[in-house]
Amino acid sequence: MAEELKPVNEDDFKQLKERMSLIASADPAQYHNDFSLKRYLRAFKTVDAAFQAVIKTNKWRSEYKVADLQNDSELIAKYSDKARVLRHRDLVGRPIVYIPAKNHSSSDRNIDELTKFIVYCLEDASKKCFEEVVDNLCIVFDLNNFTLSCMDYQVLKNLIWLLSRHYPERLGVCLIINAPTFFSGCWAVIKGWLDENTAGKVTFVNSEMDLCKYLIPDILPTDM
Known part of the structure; x- marks a missing residue:
């Protein structure tokens, strides 16, 4: 089941929309739906706080040249085994970002390049959202052979x-599958970096039956 979105205060939304409309009327690139x-x-x-965050994101997107990443075929090819936006969706319609952890190593990547590739994946997945139905993502970390x-x-x-x-509230659920027992030590570190809301979206999936509550297992790649 998709988590029911927390409603926003309509007066706050109206104020934010009016402020952004003024900015976007002068610079259409600032527009957010x-x-x-x-x-x-x-x-x-x-x-x-929301207004300032939107402005900072717009500035970051411009400076980071986010829109150009989809054309960086060399970057996409180089890191294509690190993550993939799947053609299929989870059971509530979220786009899925699949990350095979076994293909990652801090000694085998350029952190700036890989971060750009992550942004490319987040952009690709976000564009696939049917926002009227569900506007967040499913991220799957597969720890098989980790x-x-x-x-x-x-x-x-x-x-x-x-x-x-820069992608606030885009994460709908994060599934961790095939986790070995020793990953609990890693998770203790990672959980400390997450706020309570985000940590609550992380689910350890311990069986195929449990995975079926979120997605059809057969859609996960076997070629990565």
């Missing part, structure tokens, strides 16, 4: 930062 503005309000609580050498804490820190600052 209603769904996006409501996500920022849910995440940042107040009109002022070893401690695959544990790239910096990449996870970057992902958490991106989701909290």
